[in-house]
Amino acid sequence: GNSKPQTHHVAVLAFPFGSHAGPLLSLVLRLAAGAPQVTFSFLTTSKANAALFSKSPLSLHNVKAYNVPDGLPEDFVPSRNPEVAVGFFLKAAPENFMRSLKDAEAATGLRVGCLVSDAFFWFVGDMAEEMKVPWVPVWTGGPRSLLVHVDTDLIRQRLGTSGGGKQTLDFLPGFSRFQMDDLPEGIVGKLESPLATLLYKMGQKLPKATAVAINSFEEVDPEVVNVLKSRFQKFLNVGPFSLIPSSPSPSPPPLLNDESGCLEWLDTQKPASVAYISFGSVVTPPPHELAAFAEALIESGFPFIWSFRGNIEEILPKGYDKMRLNGKILSWAPQVQVLGHSSTGVFVTHCGWNSILESIVGGVPMICRPFFGDQNLNMRTVEAAWGIGVGVEGGLITKPAAIKALELVLKQKEGEEMREKLKVLQNLAQQAVEGNGSSPRAFNSLVEIVTK
Numbered sequence: 152g153n154s155k156p157q158t159h160h161v162a163v164l165a166f167p168f169g170s171h172a173g174p175l176l177s178l179v180l181r182l183a184a185g186a187p188q189v190t191f192s193f194l195t196t197s198k199a200n201a202a203l204f205s206k207s208p209l210s211l212h213n214v215k216a217y218n219v220p221d222g223l224p225e226d227f228v229p230s231r232n233p234e235v236a237v238g239f240f241l242k243a244a245p246e247n248f249m250r251s252l253k254d255a256e257a258a259t260g261l262r263v264g265c266l267v268s269d270a271f272f273w274f275v276g277d278m279a280e281e282m283k284v285p286w287v288p289v290w291t292g293g294p295r296s297l298l299v300h301v302d303t304d305l306i307r308q309r310l311g312t313s314g315g316g317k318q319t320l321d322f323l324p325g326f327s328r329f330q331m332d333d334l335p336e337g338i339v340g341k342l343e344s345p346l347a348t349l350l351y352k353m354g355q356k357l358p359k360a361t362a363v364a365i366n367s368f369e370e371v372d373p374e375v376v377n378v379l380k381s382r383f384q385k386f387l388n389v390g391p392f393s394l395i396p397s398s399p400s401p402s403p404p405p406l407l408n409d410e411s412g413c414l415e416w417l418d419t420q421k422p423a424s425v426a427y428i429s430f431g432s433v434v435t436p437p438p439h440e441l442a443a444f445a446e447a448l449i450e451s452g453f454p455f456i457w458s459f460r461g462n463i464e465e466i467l468p469k470g471y472d473k474m475r476l477n478g479k480i481l482s483w484a485p486q487v488q489v490l491g492h493s494s495t496g497v498f499v500t501h502c503g504w505n506s507i508l509e510s511i512v513g514g515v516p517m518i519c520r521p522f523f524g525d526q527n528l529n530m531r532t533v534e535a536a537w538g539i540g541v542g543v544e545g546g547l548i549t550k551p552a553a554i555k556a557l558e559l560v561l562k563q564k565e566g567e568e569m570r571e572k573l574k575v576l577q578n579l580a581q582q583a584v585e586g587n588g589s590s591p592r593a594f595n596s597l598v599e600i601v602t603k
């Protein structure tokens with residue numbers, strides 16, 4: 152309700168690129184719904200704020216967006232390399248965030264008593280120290296990639312810094328089936344890129360945070376989670392977010408974003424028969440790989456839903472009409488619902504963490520084509536640690552490799568075995584979010600930190 156006076160002020164500092172800010176906002180909405188006396192100021196660029204707050208119009212009185220400048224020079228010409236804009240943003244970020252935080256304090260009349268931020272923002276740890284308030288960084292990837300950033304010094308001691316190779320990572324608990332080549336770039340090679348430097352500093356700083364929160368559940372990767380618990384003051388697994396609505400949902404439930412009718416179409420398909428394809432919000436695979444995948448779908452005839460940005464006709468074989476395809480092409484799919492539908496039989500993914508977690512929740516095996524950052528390590532976790540998916544043979548999408556992988560998962564016993572293993576993980580996820588499960592317990596601990 153609106154009646155209680157606002158007594159606490161939490162500033163939330165969100166990374167405006169990729170899909171980072173969405174999950175952070177959904178966590179903040181959950182916190183805000185349970186703590187009406189706490190004001191949450193959500194700080195990020197005007198572009199990111201506009202996108203987020205137009206999608207989910209706010210029904211909560213105690214969450215407010217504040218804009219932070221994007222740090223781009225006046226004469227900035229958009230680059231094909233997204234890291235350029237990220238670099239400008241980060242350079243100006245500490246100062247810009249501080250200014251916006253002061254604005255929020257002036258507007259609310261309340262001193263900020265807690266800083267919640269994207270884990271990327273290691274400098275918020277310094278701000279919190281100076282302000283003598285708790286800092287809660289939120290990591291948007293999975294636990295395994297988090298651990299290799301926290302243990303980068305150890306990894307460099309063991310393996311050197313000259314780059315890739317097949318040496319084992321078995322000196323890290325839970326990593327006996329992993330090798331140097333599986334690591335994100337920047338840990339043992341290319342140490343100097345801005346993102347590599349940021350992640351290194353983050354790894355050094357996180358153990359000092361009051362608590363580190365993550366969109367995951369403890370039981371998904373227990374060995375790795377236990378190491379992280381020993382590294383951090385508190386490690387709070389408060390997901391999977393897709394199983395927990397972000398704020399009390401209005402009744403009747405909001406209409407799903409299904410203008411394309413793809414969920415109704417899924418109702419008409421056989422169980423576990425449809426391929427869902429999406430490469431997330433950042434990656435655009437090269438045209439020849441997209442074309443190879445389209446040809447694989449045409450030749451194999453498997454029904455599909457493809458979240459495809461751009462014009463699919465440009466990648467189809469010459470003279471081929473898209474109306475003849477046995478599937479749906481959407482610029483944005485209701486992914487959580489698609490993966491939760493019993494007709495969906497395989498997810499072709501770039502291995503972004505949110506996608507993997509949603510696939511586990513939906514019980515859908517994966518075909519993996521990772522591109523950068525944590526995605527390779529995520530793929531290896533899917534393959535080697537969990538046995539719930541495969542990489543495309545050779546690492547790049549070709550027509551034969553795609554057909555082989557689709558048949559393996561949709562037609563052969565390997566696919567069945569993956570589905571059995573997924574059932575176990577799916578149940579663990581469900582148990583984690585129910586009643587007094589590990590995720591609500593971690594969430595309560597987070598509420599305590601943030602509202603005290």
Ligand code: U2F
Nearest residue numbers: 169170291292431432433458483484486503504505506524
């Ligand atoms: C970056 O990953 P992405 O943002 O590219 O990908 P995901 O982590 O998989 O998140 C994509 C989200 O967008 C949703 C989907 C996920 O929640 O359900 N979505 C959708 O609803 N409809 C669509 O048609 C397509 C996507 C980065 F590239 C990765 O390496 C990181 O692991 C990740 C997390 O830090 O961020």
